[in-house]
Amino acid sequence: MPDAGPDSFIENRPFDELTVGETASLTHIVAQRDIDLFAAVTGDVNPAHVDPAYAAADMFHHIIMHGLWGGGLIGAVLGTKLPGPGTIYLAQDLRFRTPISPGDTITATVTVRAKQPETAQITLDCACANQDGVTVITGTAEVRAPREKIRLPRTILPEVRVARHEFMEALIARAAAGDPVPAAVVFPVDELSLRAAVQAAAAGLIAPILIGPRALLAAIAAKSGLNIAAFPQVDIPDAAAAAARAADLAQAGAVKLLMKGDLHTDVLMHAVIAALRTERLISHVYVMDIPGFGRPLLLTDAAINIAPDLAAKAGILRNAIDVAKIIGIATPRVAILAAVETVNPKMPATLDAAALCKMAERGQIRGAIIDGPLGFDNAVSPAAAAEKRIVSPVAGRADILLVPDLEAGNMLGKQLTFLSGAQAAGIVLGASVPVILTSRADNAPNRLASCALGALLARAATR
Numbered sequence: 001m002p003d004a005g006p007d008s009f010i011e012n013r014p015f016d017e018l019t020v021g022e023t024a025s026l027t028h029i030v031a032q033r034d035i036d037l038f039a040a041v042t043g044d045v046n047p048a049h050v051d052p053a054y055a056a057a058d059m060f061h062h063i064i065m066h067g068l069w070g071g072g073l074i075g076a077v078l079g080t081k082l083p084g085p086g087t088i089y090l091a092q093d094l095r096f097r098t099p100i101s102p103g104d105t106i107t108a109t110v111t112v113r114a115k116q117p118e119t120a121q122i123t124l125d126c127a128c129a130n131q132d133g134v135t136v137i138t139g140t141a142e143v144r145a146p147r148e149k150i151r152l153p154r155t156i157l158p159e160v161r162v163a164r165h166e167f168m169e170a171l172i173a174r175a176a177a178g179d180p181v182p183a184a185v186v187f188p189v190d191e192l193s194l195r196a197a198v199q200a201a202a203a204g205l206i207a208p209i210l211i212g213p214r215a216l217l218a219a220i221a222a223k224s225g226l227n228i229a230a231f232p233q234v235d236i237p238d239a240a241a242a243a244a245r246a247a248d249l250a251q252a253g254a255v256k257l258l259m260k261g262d263l264h265t266d267v268l269m270h271a272v273i274a275a276l277r278t279e280r281l282i283s284h285v286y287v288m289d290i291p292g293f294g295r296p297l298l299l300t301d302a303a304i305n306i307a308p309d310l311a312a313k314a315g316i317l318r319n320a321i322d323v324a325k326i327i328g329i330a331t332p333r334v335a336i337l338a339a340v341e342t343v344n345p346k347m348p349a350t351l352d353a354a355a356l357c358k359m360a361e362r363g364q365i366r367g368a369i370i371d372g373p374l375g376f377d378n379a380v381s382p383a384a385a386a387e388k389r390i391v392s393p394v395a396g397r398a399d400i401l402l403v404p405d406l407e408a409g410n411m412l413g414k415q416l417t418f419l420s421g422a423q424a425a426g427i428v429l430g431a432s433v434p435v436i437l438t439s440r441a442d443n444a445p446n447r448l449a450s451c452a453l454g455a456l457l458a459r460a461a462t463r
Contacts (some may be wrong), residue, residue, distance in 0.1 A: 012084030015145040024082035025109040065100035073108040086146025095138035105131035161289040175452035179208040184246035188261030196447035239263035243271035256458040259436040282430035283313025302409030319429040335379035336372025337399035349404035425449035
């Protein structure tokens with residue numbers, strides 16, 4: 001427990017010590033996360049507070065803070081300062097005079113107005129003012145003040161993170177602004193994959209063709225409350241045949257995108273490799289939106305190439321660079337990951353990293369700034385890079401992470417998703433059409449994001 005100054009403790013003012021006119025205050029700078037947290041805790045999703053598009057057309061023309069948040073700040077003064085610990089909140093009367101906006105510095109002040117010795121009740125005037133001195137809230141509070149002196153260590157609050165996925169929301173909106181992409185949905189014989197196709201179609205991302213056993217698709221749709229009547233269907237009984245038919249449709253130009261349903265990845269990819277292979281290496285890219293990270297992070301390859309050699313890693317990088325540019329990263333920074341930051345002849349990943357950097361220097365890999373070997377920490381954290389005295393245009397600022405092998409990529413991707421709350425869009429590149437390669441563990445937002453990414457890539461390939 002931290003020791004030291006007065007800020008390490010909270011101390012009350014018992015009833016007998018309080019004087020009429022005595023004041024106390026707290027100041028807080030309002031951030032978007034405050035609005036998000038208040039909405040999440042209370043369930044108040046009034047669009048004036050949480051929907052920027054709605055709020056822009058509302059009377060204040062921007063998002064505003066929930067009014068009762070100011071009441072909470074007043075309560076914090078009463079509970080921690082005046083009277084402080086031991087106070088019983090009895091009543092509160094508030095008037096909301098001016099909206100509170102993100103970025104405002106709000107100071108809540110309470111002033112003792114009257115004391116009732118027989119009940120130890122205190123009446124206090126309350127006010128909140130912004131950084132310009134404008135009063136935004138006024139009111140009164142009734143409390144029962146403590147009789148005994150209390151001084152306690154200040155409780156250390158838990159760290160709270162707000163999981164927003166603004167990049168993915170923007171990606172989906174961008175993809176939905178174009179024409180739906182004809183997509184073969186391969187063997188969607190479970191509710192998750194069938195629902196994902198229906199939702200992606202409803203969002204305007206894809207125009208699905210369902211390939212699988214028609215009777216089973218109808219049964220799943222009926223059981224799940226999904227309407228698939230408007231979608232073309234190809235009645236094929238088994239997964240391998242469905243994958244082959246989807247590849248044939250893509251080869252013929254009838255569809256521009258494939259989407260994995262409830263079948264094994266190797267079954268689908270066998271058909272893709274047989275019919276849709278190009279001169280490019282086939283590889284997988286995750287686009288990840290990690291709460292609090294501040295930018296999208298691409299991770300490759302986590303699904304296709306098990307133990308890529310140097311040539312394969314160069315192909316994997318070229319695909320990832322293409323994806324980065326399509327999602328708006330003009331000159332992506334690529335970190336080639338390894339366990340250490342120096343070249344070690346006993347560690348092949350470091351040798352590959354050095355060779356890839358030289359290939360980029362000689363123009364064999366274009367369109368990105370590449371450095372490695374780099375550890376994961378100093379690839380994504382400026383502080384970690386500075387601590388290790390790494391001078392690099394990539395360290396701490398990577399947009400693309402090239403992992404040593406599939407196992408490392410798979411584990412890192414799942415750690416970011418399940419422990420860091422990342423939303424991930426997964427896509428396979430290098431075939432003549434993109435392939436949306438979802439996992440059985442993917443939730444609905446991840447599947448929708450993957451469809452959006454697939455639609456953008458399919459349109460770019462057509463152009």
